[in-house]
Amino acid sequence: MSLSIQNLNKRFGTQHALADISLTLGASEFVCLLGPSGCGKTTLLRIIAGLMQADSGTVGLDGRDLAALPARDRGFGIVFQSYSLFPHMTAAQNIAYGLKIRKTAPAAQAEAVARLLALVRLEGLGDRYPAQLSGGQQQRVAIARALAVEPSLLLLDEPLSALDARVRAGLRHELREMQQRLGIPTLMVTHDQEEAMELADTIVCMNNGRIEQAGPPRELYLRPRTRFVAEFMGHGNLLPAIEAALLLATAPDAADAQPALPRDGLLCVRPEHLRLLPRQGGAGRIRAVVFLGARQHVRLAWRGRELLAETDGSIAWEAGQTVDVALAQAEHAWVPETRGHA
Ligand SMILES: Nc1ncnc2c1ncn2[C@@H]1O[C@H](COP(=O)(O)OP(=O)(O)OP(=O)(O)O)[C@@H](O)[C@H]1O
Numbered sequence: 001m002s003l004s005i006q007n008l009n010k011r012f013g014t015q016h017a018l019a020d021i022s023l024t025l026g027a028s029e030f031v032c033l034l035g036p037s038g039c040g041k042t043t044l045l046r047i048i049a050g051l052m053q054a055d056s057g058t059v060g061l062d063g064r065d066l067a068a069l070p071a072r073d074r075g076f077g078i079v080f081q082s083y084s085l086f087p088h089m090t091a092a093q094n095i096a097y098g099l100k101i102r103k104t105a106p107a108a109q110a111e112a113v114a115r116l117l118a119l120v121r122l123e124g125l126g127d128r129y130p131a132q133l134s135g136g137q138q139q140r141v142a143i144a145r146a147l148a149v150e151p152s153l154l155l156l157d158e159p160l161s162a163l164d165a166r167v168r169a170g171l172r173h174e175l176r177e178m179q180q181r182l183g184i185p186t187l188m189v190t191h192d193q194e195e196a197m198e199l200a201d202t203i204v205c206m207n208n209g210r211i212e213q214a215g216p217p218r219e220l221y222l223r224p225r226t227r228f229v230a231e232f233m234g235h236g237n238l239l240p241a242i243e244a245a246l247l248l249a250t251a252p253d254a255a256d257a258q259p260a261l262p263r264d265g266l267l268c269v270r271p272e273h274l275r276l277l278p279r280q281g282g283a284g285r286i287r288a289v290v291f292l293g294a295r296q297h298v299r300l301a302w303r304g305r306e307l308l309a310e311t312d313g314s315i316a317w318e319a320g321q322t323v324d325v326a327l328a329q330a331e332h333a334w335v336p337e338t339r340g341h342a
Contacts, residue, residue, distance in 0.1 A: 001027050001062060001152050001185055003048070008057030010043055010209075017043045019209040021057070025153075025202075028183040030176070032196035035206035036232070041189040042157055044206075048187065049155050050074050061152065074153075077146030077184075081158040084142065085130040091141045092117070092126035098149040116144040119178065136167035143175070147182070154179070156188035160195065172198060193233055197221070205229050221270070227335045230268040237274070237307045238266040238335070246303070250326035265334045271297065271310035275328040276317070282324040289317045300325070 003025040010018040017040045025031050033041040046052040048059055050071035059066045066074060085094045092113045099109045117126050120140035130138050139159055146154060160168045160175075176199050179186050190196050196203045197217040204214040205228075213220055213229045224230035230238065239247065244267035276284065276298060283302055290297040291313065298309045298317050302325050309325070311317070 003153060003185065003187075004058075004060045004063075005044075005048070006058045006060070008044070008047060008059070009055045010040075010047065010052075011055055016209050018047070018054070021209075021211060023204055023211065023214060025185050025187060027185060028180075029201050030179055030186045030188070030199055031202045031204060032200035033187065033189045033204050033206060034191065034193060034196040034200075034232070035212075036191060039206040040209040041191075041206060045155055045157050045187065045189050048153075049076055049078055075149065075151055076153045076155055077149060077151030078155045079139070079142045079146050079157070079159045081161050085138055085145070087130050090127050090129055091122060091133065091137075091144075094130070094141050095126075095144045095148050097145060102149070112148055116148055119147070120144045121174070134167075135163050136171055139163065139171065143178075147184070151184065154184045154186040156186065158189055158191070161190070161192070175199065197233075205232060207232075223333050224268060224335055225333075227266065227338060230266075230333070230335045235271055235308050236268040237271065238268055239305070240266060240337075243267075243303060243305065247325065247327050248332075250324075251330045252327070264337055266337055268333045268335050269307075269327065271308045273328050273332065274307060274309035275326045276300075276309055276311060276315075277324040277326060278315075278321065279324045280322060282322040284323045284325040286317055286319050286321045286323065288319055 005021060005023050008018050008021040009016070021044060033044060035041055043052065047054045050066065050069060086097065089097070095113050095116050096109045099112060104112070113126060117123050120143055122137060122140055122144070125133065125137065130141070133141065143159070160171055163171065172195060188199065200217055202214060203217050203220050205212045205220060207228050213225050220229055221233045224233060224236070227238065230236040241264070247267070247269065284300045284307070286298055286300045287306070288299045294313050296311055296313055296317065298311060300307050300309065300323065307325065
């Protein structure tokens with residue numbers, strides 16, 4: 001199965017909700033659409049699902065244009081943020097719903113429901129109504145219901161965001177395991193960068209209706225191509241060329257010829273790539289320390305700029321201490337100064 005989206009555009013009045021979006025999703029791939037509120041993620045998902053029409057562009061499945069195919073005939077499984085279960089049906093009846101519509105034989109329905117209840121770890125709870133289940137359990141039922149029809153594509157719209165942090169982290173992990181085991185190509189909308197990093201093979205980072213960058217999580221984190229991606233994928237210390245040169249001089253391969261610094265552009269240094277060395281009269285002064293156990297976040301003033309460093313928990317840094325600031329690795333990304341598509 002491969003999904004291919006070509007040059008999709010969608011306007012709401014003067015709002016360009018999707019501007020020339022193209023992307024592909026391959027067999028067994030988990031793709032996360034990541035971006036801030038209003039960037040067009042849900043609009044894109046709804047168009048793929050067939051719940052909304054694009055103004056122009058195509059959505060194709062294995063080379064077949066889906067434009068004329070209504071949502072119910074696309075064979076996709078969809079899970080929304082709100083649990084959207086049928087309240088008057090039990091968990092088992094919710095899961096069996098799509099199979100009943102397809103007139104699957106009752107014995108096969110019962111077999112599928114039992115298998116899916118086990119898959120989402122709800123054995124024994126099939127007779128409960130949604131109101132008798134926790135939020136996390138309801139969302140498991142919604143996932144099982146989406147999987148029951150053996151979809152060719154799973155579409156998830158912020159399925160975990162209504163859950164509390166612990167339930168969310170657990171279900172996130174299970175969702176990834178389940179997706180890998182079943183090998184169902186999956187497209188998930190999220191505005192949570194950590195969630196996208198944990199789940200996705202490919203992150204599609206969106207801003208203002210456009211794709212800023214698409215690639216594996218590591219690539220977007222370490223090689224952001226725009227300032228927007230650098231800032232959205234986690235804290236980035238963004239340094240103009242003159243200050244960057246001072247830090248680059250401390251990089252592990254500084255003795256080798258450094259490539260010429262770009263005249264404009266910002267060096268993106270992730271907090272864990274900064275190394276602090278205690279030294280009286282050093283150029284950095286520690287402003288604040290947040291101890292997180294295995295890690296700690298150290299805010300420091302350095303040459304008139306605030307930097308965030310992340311170190312392991314072994315050294316007890318203290319506010320007021322002066323330090324030298326160095327780079328822990330040689331390679332860092334340069335991004336344009338502009339914020340991307342404003
Ligand atoms: N039916 C609609 N009518 C008018 N404008 C809409 C409609 N649906 C979405 N929009 C606008 O299109 C833009 C993209 O919306 P969309 O819901 O796709 O964003 P999103 O990235 O999913 O945001 P969120 O994370 O808040 O759900 C927003 O500016 C939104 O206000």
